Amino acid sequence: xxxxxxxxxxxxxxxxxxxxxxxxxxxxxxxxxxxxxxxxxxxxxxxxxxxxxxxxxxxxxxxxxxxxxxxxxxxxxxxxxxxxxxxxxxxxxxxxxxxxxxxxxxxxxxxxxxxxxxxxxxxxxxxxxxxxxxxxxxxxxxxxxxxxxxxxxxxxxxxxxxxxxxxxxxxxxxxxxxxxxxxxxxxxxxxxxxxxxxxxxxxxxxxxxxxxxxxxxxxxxxxxxxxxxxxxxxxxxxxxxxxxxxxxxxxxxxxxxxxxxxxxxxxxxxxxxxxxxxxxxxxxxxxxxxxxxxxxxxxxxxxxxxxxxxxxxxxxxxxxxxxxxxxxxxxxxxxxxxxxxxxxxxxxxxxxxxxxxxxxxxxxxxxxxxxxxxxxxxxxxxxxxxxxxxxxxxxxxxxxxxxxxxxxxxxxxxxxxxxxxxxxxxxxxxxxxxxxxxxxxxxxxxxxxxxxxxxxxxxxxxxxxxx
Amino acid sequence: xxxxxxxxxxxxxxxxxxxxxxxxxxxxxxxxxxxxxxxxxxxxxxxxxxxxxxxxxxxxxxxxxxxxxxxxxxxxxxxxxxxxxxxxxxxxxxxxxxxxxxxxxxxxxxxxxxxxxxxxxxxxxxxxxxxxxxxxxxxxxxxxxxxxxxxxxxxxxxxxxxxxxxxxxxxxxxxxxxxxxxxxxxxxxxxxxxxxxxxxxxxxxxxxxxxxxxxxxxxxxxxxxxxxxxxxxxxxxxxxxxxxxxxxxxxxxxxxxxxxxxxxxxxxxxxxxxxxxxxxxxxxxxxxxxxxxxxxxxxxxxxxxxxxxxxxxxxxxxxxxxxxxxxxxxxxxxxxxxxxxxxxxxxxxxxxxxxxxxxxxxxxxxxxxxxxxxxxxxxxxxxxxxxxxxxxxxxxxxxxxxxxxxxxxxxxxxxxxxxxxxxxxxxxxxxxxxxxxxxxxxxxxxxxxxxxxxxxxxxxxxxxxxx
Numbered sequence: 016x017x018x019x020x021x022x023x024x025x026x027x028x029x030x031x032x033x034x035x036x037x038x039x040x041x042x043x044x045x046x047x048x049x050x051x052x053x054x055x056x057x058x059x060x061x062x063x064x065x066x067x068x069x070x071x072x073x074x075x076x077x078x079x080x081x082x083x084x085x086x087x088x089x090x091x092x093x094x095x096x097x098x099x100x101x102x103x104x105x106x107x108x109x110x111x112x113x114x115x116x117x118x119x120x121x122x123x124x125x126x127x128x129x130x131x132x133x134x135x136x137x138x139x140x141x142x143x144x145x146x147x148x149x150x151x152x153x154x155x156x157x158x159x160x161x162x163x164x165x166x167x168x169x170x171x172x173x174x175x176x177x178x179x180x181x182x183x184x185x186x187x188x189x190x191x192x193x194x195x196x197x198x199x200x201x202x203x204x205x206x207x208x209x210x211x212x213x214x215x216x217x218x219x220x221x222x223x224x225x226x227x228x229x230x231x232x233x234x235x236x237x238x239x240x241x242x243x244x245x246x247x248x249x250x251x252x253x254x255x256x257x258x259x260x261x262x263x264x265x266x267x268x269x270x271x272x273x274x275x276x277x278x279x280x281x282x283x284x285x286x287x288x289x290x291x292x293x294x295x296x297x298x299x300x301x302x303x304x305x306x307x308x309x310x311x312x313x314x315x316x317x318x319x320x321x322x323x324x325x326x327x328x329x330x331x332x333x334x335x336x337x338x339x340x341x342x343x344x345x346x347x348x349x350x351x352x353x354x355x356x357x358x359x360x361x362x363x364x365x366x367x368x369x370x371x372x373x374x375x376x377x378x379x380x381x382x383x384x385x386x387x388x389x390x391x392x393x394x395x396x397x398x399x400x401x402x403x404x405x406x407x408x409x410x411x412x413x414x415x416x417x418x419x420x421x422x423x424x425x426x427x428x429x430x431x432x433x434x435x436x437x438x439x440x441x442x443x444x445x446x447x448x449x450x451x452x453x454x455x456x457x458x459x460x461x462x463x464x465x466x467x468x469x470x471x472x473x474x475x476x477x478x479x480x481x482x
Numbered sequence: 483x484x485x486x487x488x489x490x491x492x493x494x495x496x497x498x499x500x501x502x503x504x505x506x507x508x509x510x511x512x513x514x515x516x517x518x519x520x521x522x523x524x525x526x527x528x529x530x531x532x533x534x535x536x537x538x539x540x541x542x543x544x545x546x547x548x549x550x551x552x553x554x555x556x557x558x559x560x561x562x563x564x565x566x567x568x569x570x571x572x573x574x575x576x577x578x579x580x581x582x583x584x585x586x587x588x589x590x591x592x593x594x595x596x597x598x599x600x601x602x603x604x605x606x607x608x609x610x611x612x613x614x615x616x617x618x619x620x621x622x623x624x625x626x627x628x629x630x631x632x633x634x635x636x637x638x639x640x641x642x643x644x645x646x647x648x649x650x651x652x653x654x655x656x657x658x659x660x661x662x663x664x665x666x667x668x669x670x671x672x673x674x675x676x677x678x679x680x681x682x683x684x685x686x687x688x689x690x691x692x693x694x695x696x697x698x699x700x701x702x703x704x705x706x707x708x709x710x711x712x713x714x715x716x717x718x719x720x721x722x723x724x725x726x727x728x729x730x731x732x733x734x735x736x737x738x739x740x741x742x743x744x745x746x747x748x749x750x751x752x753x754x755x756x757x758x759x760x761x762x763x764x765x766x767x768x769x770x771x772x773x774x775x776x777x778x779x780x781x782x783x784x785x786x787x788x789x790x791x792x793x794x795x796x797x798x799x800x801x802x803x804x805x806x807x808x809x810x811x812x813x814x815x816x817x818x819x820x821x822x823x824x825x826x827x828x829x830x831x832x833x834x835x836x837x838x839x840x841x842x843x844x845x846x847x848x849x850x851x852x853x854x855x856x857x858x859x860x861x862x863x864x865x866x867x868x869x870x871x872x873x874x875x876x877x878x879x880x881x882x883x884x885x886x887x888x889x890x891x892x893x894x895x896x897x898x899x900x901x902x903x904x905x906x907x908x909x910x911x912x913x914x915x916x917x918x919x920x921x922x923x924x925x926x927x928x929x930x931x932x933x934x935x936x937x938x939x940x941x942x943x944x945x946x947x948x949x
Contacts, residue, residue, distance in 0.1 A: 069715045072592030080591070124547070125539030125769070128909060216683055217768070217909035241912040245769070248536045301684070302592070302712070442595060442684035445708040 037387055038472035047395055047466040050320060054459040055399075059319065061451035063312035064371070066091065068302040068446045075299040076339035077109040077270035084295045088275040088311075088336050095319045097277045105349035107339055109270035110134050112221075112299055113263030115236060117207070120144060120257040123249060129207070129236040130219040130300065131262045132191060133342060136232045142261030143168070143205050143234070149250045153190045156197050165202035168258055169194075172209040172243055180376075181369060181432040187211055188222070195235035196227045205260060206235040209243035214437035217241055221298050222440045223342050234262045272296070272338035274346045279321055281331040281469065286357075289468045290333040290364030291317060291461060294340035294414060301444030305435065308446075310367030311336055313454055317461045328469035330362060337414040340368070341440075347414035351421070358418060363468050363476040365426045366412025370438075371449040372431035373456050376404040380425035382477030388467055389426070395463045396428075399456050404429065409479075424477040428460050504854055505939035514862055514933040517787060521926040522866075526786065528918035530779035531838070533558065535769040535913045542766040543806035544576040544737035551762045555742040555778075555803050562786045564744040572816035574806055576737035577601050579688075579766055580730030582703060584674075587611060587724040590716060596674065596703040597686040597767065598731045599658060600809060603699045609728030610635070610672050610701070616717045620657045623664050632669035635725055636661075639676040639710055647843075648836060648899040654678055655689070662702035663694045672727060673702040676710035681904035684708055688765050689907045690809050701729045739763070739805035741813045746788055748798040748936065753824075756935045757800045757831030758784060758928060761807035761881060768911030772902065775913075777834030778803055780921055784928045795936035797829060804881040807835070808907075814881035818888070825885060830935050830943045832893045833879025837905075838916040839898035840923050843871040847892035849944030855934055856893070862930045863895075866923050871896065876946075889946040895927050 037044075067087060074084040085102055092100045110133060117127040148164055150156040150171045171194055175187040191211050198206040210220035219237040226232045238246065249256055275295060281287065293310025297303020318334045337346035351358065363385070377396070379389055393403040409425035411418065419425060438444045468476075504511075534554060541551040552569055559567045577600060584594040615631055617623040617638045638661055642654040658678050665673040677687035686704040693699045705713065716723055742762060748754065760777025764770020785801045804813035818825065830852070844863070846856055860870040876892035878885065886892060905911045935943075 065715070069712060069719075070590050072586075072590060072712075119539075123537050123539060215912075215914045217685065217912065218683070241910075241914050244914060245536060245539075245912075248532070252536075443708075445682075445684065445712075447682045447708050447711060 037391055039388060039391055039467055039470065043467060043470040044391065044395070046326065047463045050462040050466060051395060051459040054320060054455055054462055058316050058455045058458040060312045060316040060454035060458050061449065063091070063315050064304060064308040064449060065446055067308045067311060068304045072302045073299045074295065074297050074303060076296040076342040076345065077107050077267070077272050081272060081296050081338065085273055085275050085338070088295060091315070092277045095322055097322065100275065100277045102273045102275050103349065103353055104271055104273040105345065106269050107272050107342070107345050109267030111265055111267050113137065113265060115262050117236065117258060117260035119249070120259050122254045122256070127242045127258070128217045128219055128239045129260065130221045131264045132235045132237060133221055133223040134225055135195070135235045135262060135264055137264055138205060138234045138260060138262045140263065142259050144257065144259040145204060147207070147246070147256045147258050149247065153193065153197065159201050161200060162202045164198060167203055168205045168207060169198035169203040170207045170246060172247060175211060175213060175436070177213045177433050177436065179431055179433050180429055181435055184211070184436060191222050192224055195224055195233050196230050199230045199233040203233060205233050207260070208235065208237050210237040210240055212240060212436050212439060212441065215240050216443065218441040218443050220440040221300055236260060236262055272345060274338050274350055275336040277318060277334045279318060279328060279332040282327050282329050284329045284474065285331050286360055287330040287474055288333045288361045289330050289465050290335055290361055291367070291465060292335035292337060292414070293367045294337040294346065296339050296341055298341055298440045300440065300442040302446065303444060304446045304449055305370040305438050305444050306440065307340070307368045309371035309449060309454060313367045313457045313461060316458050317465060320458070320462060328466065330469040332465050332469050340414055344413050344416060347417045351417035358421060359478055361418060361423060362474055363424055363426055364411055364415055365428065365464070366414050367457065367461070368412050369430045369432050370435040371454055372435065373453045374399065374401050374428040374460050375431050376402045376429045378404045378407040378410065378425070378427045378429060380406050380409040382424070382475065385424070385473045385476035388471040388473050392464050392467050396460045399460055401428070401460060421481045422479040428457070430457070504858060506855060506858055506934055506937065510934060510937040511858065511862070513793065514930045517929040517933060518862060518926040521787060521929055522922055525783050525922045525925040527779045527783040527921040527925050528916065530558070530782050531771060531775040531916060532913055534775045534778060535771045539769045540766045541762065541764050541770060543763040543809045543812065544574050544734070544739050548739060548763050548805065552740055552742050552805070555762060558782065559744045562789055564789065567742065567744045569740045569742050570816065570820055571738055571740040572812065573736050574739050574809070574812050576734030578732055578734050580604065580732060582729050584703065584725060584727035586716070587726050589721045589723070594709045594725070595684045595686055595706045596727065597688045598729045599702045599704060600688055600690040601692055602662070602702045602729060602731055604730045604732060605672060605701045605728055607730065609726050611724060611726040612671060614674070614713070614723045614725050616714065620660065620664065626668050628667060629669045631665060634670055635672045635674060635727070636665035636670040637674045637713060639714060642678060642680060642903070644680045644900050644903065646898055646900050647896055648902055651678070651903060658689050659691055662691055662700055663697050666697045666700040670700060672700050674727070675702065675704050677704040677707055679707060679903050679906060679908065682707050683910065685908040685910050687907040688767055703727060703729055739812060741805050741817055742803040744785060744801045746785060746795060746799040749794050749796050751796045751941065752798050753827055754797040754941055755800050755828045756797050756932050757802055757828055758834070758932060759802035759804060759881070760834045761804040761813065763806050763808055765808055765907045767907065767909040769913065770911055771913045771916055772837040772905050772911050773907065774807070774835045776838035776916060776921060780834045780924045780928060783925050784932060787925070787929060795933065797936040799932050799936050807881055811880050811883060814884045818884035825888060826945055828885060828890060829941055830891055830893055831878055831882055832895065832931070833881050834924065834928070835879050836897045836899050837902040838921055839902065840920045841866065841868050841895040841927050842898050843869045843896045845871045845874040845877065845892070845894045845896060847873050847876045849891070849942065852891070852940045852943035855938040855940050859931050859934050863927045866927055868895070868927060888948045891944040895924070897924070
């Protein structure tokens with residue numbers, strides 16, 4: 016009985032919240048619906064990602080190509096009539112891919128398809144050739160004794176499966192981050208991992224890694240999933256496997272990255288900010304269509320739609336096209352530092368950085384005062400097939416996570432990422448994988464979000480003191 | 483009325499044929515059914531292709547790897563109890579892939595994913611850099627004036643779509659064969675083509691090409707479909723495109739290939755042969771799982787099943803694992819030449835060389851006398867979902883086409899190849915693409931075919947005089 020009573024109370028309080036006087040004007044709601052419906056008919060989001068991926072292509076953090084992407088963004092936003100576009104530059108340590116080849120020398124000679132993880136050191140120019148010791152999981156590697164891999168190449172597998180919300184990535188990506196360090200700690204001279212990906216194509220997945228101060232760095236590369244299968248099949252035959260691998264990436268010293276920022280200035284609450292965006296950098300293997308040209312395009316299109324109609328929001332709607340996300344959320348940290356004094360003026364915000372699939376749910380971590388606004392957002396995007404989700408840890412996307420860590424409230428539109436980790440960080444992240452209609456659905460949802468958040472009576476969505 | 487009467491006559495003659503005394507004993511039919519049903523429960527075909535693709539991997543025609551594949555086949559067949567396994571060697575001109583890189587230099591710098599076509603000459607070591615002239619089709623290239631591409635790189639696209647029977651390949655592959663010659667004839671210094679493939683992955687499709695005596699050879703490579711899209715999108719912006727490409731393949735002189743042959747000797751009609759097989763060589767980019775490890779495995783398993791049961795067919799059932807198919811059906815021609823004296827003893831046969839998908843129809847070109855046997859084969863494989871197809875040109879598969887050209891009757895099991903040209907000649911032709919149950923269905927059908935063909939009263943299926 017007690018549980019039933021609690022449930023009734025919860026339901027009643029939800030109901031009460033949804034029927035109470037809304038902190039949103041009828042005009043705000045009506046405009047949001049109109050923006051939403053017109054976006055669904057067909058937005059220009061696809062054309063924007065087409066332009067970025069075609070005219071710039073791959074845009075590695077800190078590279079000349081990423082600088083071209085910033086120039087592209089500035090020009091494109093200016094063409095939409097934005098007069099306040101600026102680039103907030105920051106310095107970073109550069110890294111570039113080199114040659115990356117590997118082969119099974121014995122028992123069954125054949126080439127392997129590999130790619131360096133970002134930030135990996137190089138092998139010797141002539142490569143490294145050694146016996147491979149196979150581990151099923153990172154945990155199994157970590158259970159091996161220190162020194163036990165002396166002179167060997169460590170290979171580590173895993174069993175990552177597709178998920179709609181991408182939630183298993185956080186677990187499995189630990190292997191990419193920690194693989195080289197844990198293998199080196201045990202004496203290995205190089206590391207191979209199964210790609211952190213869910214496809215079965217001969218395309219290895221890159222992604223960032225880092226070293227630990229107390230361990231000598233060793234090179235690390237990812238095998239495509241079919242190549243990892245092959246290595247495991249050969250190992251199952253009980254024969255010693257010798258692999259030769261050559262990686263020649265190099266560090267490029269201190270280089271420049273930057274965030275591109277454009278605002279639609281607010282009216283009576285102009286110093287308050289609603290922020291959206293995507294990240295402008297991509298890995299170098301593909302053209303960064305789903306990661307994160309799509310997020311860039313969706314959020315640019317949102318601002319273009321509002322701007323082109325001459326609509327005047329109460330709060331400032333800010334677009335941040337983040338730089339150097341892939342190599343450690345550098346744009347996010349740079350922004351948090353540069354805007355330290357006015358962080359609390361960021362009322363709410365969210366980043367689009369999970370591909371180009373349809374949004375299927377909302378997660379949020381906000382206060383009671385903002386719930387009616389968020390509920391109305393949920394109500395208006397429900398016709399797009401989007402369900403309200405449960406509250407979660409404060410999360411507004413990767414580049415806003417430095418703000419979340421300082422107490423910024425959380426809001427996300429969760430995209431269907433069932434195939435996201437098929438493409439993520441591979442050469443196959445290209446425009447052809449994007450469905451324009453799914454992008455329009457995203458644009459429609461973000462328009463509802465920014466328009467209601469920028470025009471409601473609620474300025475405090477629940478900043479907390481950092482934990 | 484006339485048409486109805488004709489139809490009735492056709493139906494009656496069909497009915498008469500199917501109910502007339504069959505040239506097959508009840509025991510033959512009963513054994514075929516048993517073989518079929520036991521294969522469906524689970525054959526070892528997948529294990530065979532697993533073994534070949536794992537323990538040998540890629541096996542380019544004329545390479546050391548193809549020699550290892552022959553050794554693998556000899557060992558594997560010996561392990562099944564075959565005592566008459568032999569290799570019929572032949573000489574061929576060798577070719578090996580080298581470096582293959584390309585990039586758009588202007589207007590939008592980015593790398594392109596390419597692969598040399600088989601037999602292509604190299605570029606200069608430092609590569610070739612030139613303006614690209616785009617053509618939508620081979621026909622459009624051929625309409626260009628001689629000399630009009632002087633100093634340029636020719637790019638040629640096409641619009642190949644997926645088909646279930648693969649029938650459009652014959653049309654579109656003409657671009658791969660003729661692209662370099664036709665571009666060179668018009669003055670081009672190199673050629674790029676859209677891959678002859680139906681996928682949208684960053685994996686270019688290789689495949690053989692040849693030069694003409696009256697034209698100076700120029701190098702040729704294929705772009706992956708997404709890269710071809712990219713080039714065409716950039717071209718649509720009206721800007722001059724400059725590409726740099728470097729290919730360093732080389733010819734390896736006269737090398738050795740060979741066909742591996744094993745027989746189940748016949749009894750009273752031992753000098754008559756029913757021949758099946760697949761080709762042992764593969765392109766070097768993948769592990770040749772669907773092209774043609776699957777065909778090798780399906781047909782090896784058919785012989786293993788018959789052998790392991792100690793069954794004695796009237797005619798000799800011959801397995802030929804063809805060598806060097808990919809570079810011009812060299813194994814097929816070598817066999818036709820080596821066995822010239824006894825070609826007419828080859829009663830009927832067929833090659834499995836269209837992937838690992840399920841068989842969905844039969845095509846045949848045979849005489850009236852053999853129709854009852856072929857009809858019974860069709861009847862017994864109908865429970866496998868296989869429909870009789872219409873008669874066609876004499877076709878028994880690529881490596882038997884030299885025999886077909888001499889009048890050998892045609893018979894094929896047509897596999898579902900809807901995704902065959904997604905994988906064909908790419909790095910992605912690997913084991914993970916194969917469904918073991920579909921292979922079992924193939925084994926079941928081939929068992930019915932060989933058992934009925936080897937035991938019927940019909941020795942003449944309709945050899946004709948070569949046209």
